[in-house]
Amino acid sequence: MTSSEIRESFLRFFRERAHTIVPSAPLLPDSPNLLFTNAGMNQFVPIFLGQVPCPYSPPRAADTQKCIRAGGKHNDLEEVGFDTYHHTFFEMLGNWSFGDYFKKEAISWAWELLTHCWGFPPTRLYATVYEPGPEEPGEFDAESHAVWSSLFAAAGCDPEIHVAKFGKADNFWMMGETGPCGPCSEVHVDLTPEGKSRGRLLNQADPRCLEVWNLVFIQYDARGDGSLSLLPARHVDTGMGLERIASIVQGTQGFRDFSRRISNYDTDLFRPLLRTLEKLSGRPYGGAVPEPGGLAEQADVAFRVIVDHFRALAFAIADGILPSNVGRGYVLRRILRRATRFGRTLGLRAPFLPELLPALLSTMGEAFPELVETEDRIASVLAAEETLFAKTLERGLALFEDLAAEAAKRKNRMIAGEEAFLLYDTYGFPLDLTELMARERGLSVDTQGFAESMEKQRNRSAAAREEDLLSVAAQSEFVGYEELEAEAEVVLLLAGNRAVFDRTPFYAEMGGQIGDSGTVEYDGRRLPVRDTTRSASGAHLHRLEDLDRLEPGCRVLLRVDRERRKRIAIHHTATHLLHWALREVLGPQTVQRGSYVGPDRLRFDFSHTGPLSAEEIARVEKLVQERIAEDEPVSWEERRYAEVKNDPRILQFFGEKYGERVRVVSIGECSRELCGGTHIRHTGEIGFWKILSETGVAAGIRRIEAAGGAALLDSLREQAAAQENAWKGLQRKHPGIPPLVPFPFDASPALAAEYLARRRDALLLLERELRAAEKQATKKAEEALRARARQDAESAVGAAERFGSLPAVILDCGSAPSTYLPLLWQTVQSRWEGVAVLATREQERAAFLIGVSRAYLSRADATRLLREILFPLGGKGGGRPDLAQGGIPHREKIPEALSRARELLLAAGTLA
The missing domain is CATH 3.30.930.10 (Bira Bifunctional Protein; Domain 2)
Structure with a gap:
């Protein structure tokens, strides 16, 4: 094939x-x-x-x-x-x-x-x-x-x-x-x-x-x-x-x-690509797998590298991934440069990769038409990248030869890490390319030294960027506690489509709360802000979808996504209530060990020796829900840290390095914590709140995930949809199952949560019962087939025919499943010796089994018989000399197939 x-x-x-x-x-x-x-x-x-x-x-x-x-x-x-x-x-x-x-x-x-x-x-x-x-x-x-x-x-x-x-x-x-x-x-x-x-x-x-x-x-x-x-x-x-x-x-x-x-x-x-490469290079491909050294073997390695890498490059470019200096684009550039370097082994000069395109299109263009549609783009990108690298390669190879000559004089025959890094940083040689060329000369490369040089460069770059941020951090004012829109000026633009403004309503990720998203508007444009993070110096870094001619000094309007911010604020306030309730239920030794606060849910890690019981979870939920129902006020005030750091009424267990001034967040009389996050004004805004899961994450550390408000409804709807899909899957397999009654989610979230929990338990129970029933039904069906095989074997052996010296059973088994044929042959063979040709119908197809007893293997071959019977009728199959199975696509041709079997058996029996 x-x-x-x-x-x-x-x-x-x-x-x-x-x-x-x-x-x-x-x-x-x-x-x-x-x-x-x-x-x-x-x-x-x-x-x-x-x-x-x-x-x-x-x-x-x-x-x-x-x-x-x-x-x-x-x-x-x-x-x-x-x-x-x-x-x-x-x-x-x-x-x-x-x-x-x-x-x-x-x-x-x-x-x-x-x-x-x-x-x-x-x-x-x-x-x-x-x-x-x-x-x-x-x-x-x-x-x-x-x-x-x-x-x-x-x-x-x-x-x-x-x-x-x-x-x-x-x-x-x-x-x-x-x-x-x-x-x-x-x-x-x-x-x-x-x-x-x-x-x-x-x-x-x-x-x-x-x-x-x-x-x-x-x-x-x-x-x-x-x-x-x-x-x-x-x-x-x-x-x-x-x-x-x-x-x-x-x-x-x-x-x-x-x-x-x-x-x-x-x-x-691969053969068409290899043949093209043989013509381009004037060398034959031998297919040898190399041991160290050996020019012919290195040439065969080069053949394989080039054709493999070319396929990856062509398909990636066809899908819009282009070589570059970052991310997946850099991986492509490494692949291309590796292929170009191996082209030197075959005496090829850039650009040669586009010459392989016709061979690729002939083998894969029909299955993947995007190759044909982007042929010109693939060729131009490959040619441009190869030509660009060829110039650098010449200079880099000259330097490598000098470095290799020096390394050969050293006792350890090793190219130093900083030398390999120079080839990488200045001439674009990936480390694996330098290692490959070194191996060809019996040398090695100090990879640890290379990694250290790479890390030093990263640190130098990071330090330079940090200096830039430090110079603008003092100008960046956060106004997002009170405002969700603000006019601002662009102060700094950074790699990765990040921007710093002189003032911002966007909360930057910190203390478990994720950053805000929203839009930047200017000159009739609206640029999405994907998220907001915080630099080491405290500057708010806004990651935009793109910068679209945004420049330092531009005046813009910043708008926070209000609905998303409210969801986050609901979960952050609920986190404080959860912390308070856990301490009430489990004791004051319960300490926060980490958190995540997002628009979809909250996650709260805390110290505790073992899983919470169902009763403890219910008590925690009840305490939080009571505070929500009381519509407690949520307030905050800015204080000097020196004034509050020793106040036992204020929780501050996070090991944070606090600044000179801090925010104290209070929820009624139950909770007071140091917190720089954003919050709602009254607990009643949370609505209904529920714990979604309670698990362990490490020794002595537990994790609760929960959701409230609109996010909880979203979570409940997702659970409902998953349950309904699972139920429909069961209905398709078992049509007698009644439809699942939809639940009105505009009703009480508390009722929805309770209903879904009961429905989940019912679904799991039903699945277990159906699996048990299926297993029992399968067992009964197998027993019935075995019983039928014992019964049919008696009549089959009794009706055995002779074709010259060959005894044979030729039987149409009707509409029995194909799995019945091996069972029948095993039963027949235990009582009789000869050749069996068995057929059965499965929907539109016909299945066949040919068995040959050991004593008759010298006179009949099951696989050969199967092919001679089925292949002329459009069938397929295979097996061993003693047992072969296959089928034909048209059940009505069973009589013709059995007639062919009789002719072939008669010929075999007569010859024997």
């Missing part, structure tokens, strides 16, 4: 199983925490987290996702070229279920696609499942183990060998330290010549046994204290690399020859 056929057959397979085929997300991710889109699930994170409803009906999807892993947590850049399977850019094929199907379906479909559609020999496949070790989360994934064991057993493979158990490092997936997580099940393929590794190479980083597919089952919510709770809805997230699948299918000539080493570069995804 070609790579295009693999990609299309994967998408077609899941389209036929009611998945929405989703376009690949751009390489420029939505998440600010990612440099590049690096996994298929990136675009679906908001659905997994319940932030947006699933837009697909049914809630399942599949795609092929463009990925770059060349920075941040996932960084394969430096391995590229030195082996045959690491890449900066690759395609990830994946399918997802959002609260719909789960382990049984995901695993069964993975098996069907690999073995029946693509022809992977079952004897060469191994599955791994999660079994926690000591101190590891969750429980043994018995369900996945059972499904895999059944599939391998039906294929004649020993599950004890082909289904292996591993711990958290290999088979447990987490989105982060907290949040959605769950066990995963990986499929590996044995590529040893004999195919008899018996699982000994699993997870050993051995290229003779490769992971080809990872099935992640998201079923838990990881909490801050390390505990796991079941999610309201369970999800499936799978991923497999197209390059790796293509290398196995094509490198083994369709699983016929396992004698050669598998390489991703020996596929139709």
Whole structure:
């Protein structure tokens, strides 16, 4: 199969199983925490987290996702070229279920696609499942183990060998330290010549046994204290690399020859690029993996580096990511300069990368039309960047040669850190490029010294910026306690679209309260202010979306987002009430240990030895709600710190360094604290308030998250939507479940919270009952199939025919599921010897199994028979000489297939 056929057959397979085929997300991710889109699930994170409803009906999807892993947590850049399977850019094929199907379906479909559609020999496949070790989360994934064991057993493979158990490092997936997580099940393929590794190479980083597919089952919510709770809805997230699948299918000539080493570069995804590079350089690509030294081997490394890096660059530029000196743009520039440097190894001179574009468009332009649409831009950007670097490279290489000559004279044969930094700072040589050139000459680089030189430069830059801020801090007046709009003058503009004004109503992040957002207005323009932070010198730094011709001296109007500020003020005031209530319930030893105050919720960390009981949580909530109902006044006054620092009535436990003057915030008679944040005027503005969670974050430290006012209603609506989506998922699988009664959220928030808690408990109970019923139904169905197999086996053996010297059972099993065929063959084989050709109908398709008893293997081959019967009818399949399975797309052709089987068996029996 070609790579295009693999990609299309994967998408077609899941389209036929009611998945929405989703376009690949751009390489420029939505998440600010990612440099590049690096996994298929990136675009679906908001659905997994319940932030947006699933837009697909049914809630399942599949795609092929463009990925770059060349920075941040996932960084394969430096391995590229030195082996045959690491890449900066690759395609990830994946399918997802959002609260719909789960382990049984995901695993069964993975098996069907690999073995029946693509022809992977079952004897060469191994599955791994999660079994926690000591101190590891969750429980043994018995369900996945059972499904895999059944599939391998039906294929004649020993599950004890082909289904292996591993711990958290290999088979447990987490989105982060907290949040959605769950066990995963990986499929590996044995590529040893004999195919008899018996699982000994699993997870050993051995290229003779490769992971080809990872099935992640998201079923838990990881909490801050390390505990796991079941999610309201369970999800499936799978991923497999197209390059790796293509290398196995094509490198083994369709699983016929396992004698050669598998390489991703020996596929139709890379061969056209390599051939173009051979023509440009006048050198052949040998495919060697290098040991230290050796010019031919270094040339092969260069071939792989260039074609890999070129793909990453072309796709990134097509998605609007351009080389630059910061962030992801700098990563691209590093990739390009690394490719250009390796071009020197092949005798190429810049610009040569644009010459590879036609070969890329011919292989991937149809699947990714954005490459064709942006061809001119890709070529011009590559040419300009290569030409720019070529000039610097010449000067830098001359300096490197001098530095290398000096290093060779040293006892340690090492290029000093400050010398490597000079190459980086002045000539743009990334550290890994300097290390590479040093290795080629038998030298090393002082990387620690390089890091120290880099840090010194950062400190010098930071000190210079701090001096600028110090000079304007005294002019920056905060007026936001009383005003939410203010006229101001631009004093200073800084990198990152940050601005300092002579006065501002924007509160800057401090003491747990996040900064304000809003707008800057001038000359008919309105620029969004994303957030406001505080410099070490106290200046308010406003981060704008862009500066749009804003200049120092401009007069502007600053407007704070009023609704957002009110939400924050509600939560900050509620934080003080919560602190007071905790001390009332738990005792005066309860001390604040950190906080977050935002528009969506408040988070309050405090010292306490263990979890709060339900009764304690209820008492805390009751005390806070009473203060809200009393509509206590909230007041503040500015005092000299010397006057209040020893006042026992004022809480000040935060270890803060207070200035000469401080603000004392009072709430009625219950709470007095030093606080520089913003607050509401009366507690009644909070409305209803509720604790959302109580967890542990460290030894002796607990955390409460809570919300009030409009934010609480938002949180309750999100909970309601998540519950309703989960309920609808159950209804799709079990149509008899009645609809969920909507709750009127314009009613009392207290009633809404109570109702949602009861509904959550009911949902969890229903899910447990349905899972138990499904398990029981599956067990009964399996027992019924086994009973039918015993009954049908008797009549099948009795009706056995002879074709020359071959006894055979040829049977149309009607509309039994395809899983029935292995059961029937096992039962027949236990009583009789010969060849069996069994067929069954599944919706529009027809499934077939051919079994050959051991005594007749010299006269009949199950795999060959299957192909000769099914392939002329548009079918597919494969297996072993003793057992093969496959199918044809049209059930009405079963009689024709069985007639072909009789002709072939007669020919085989006559010849024998």
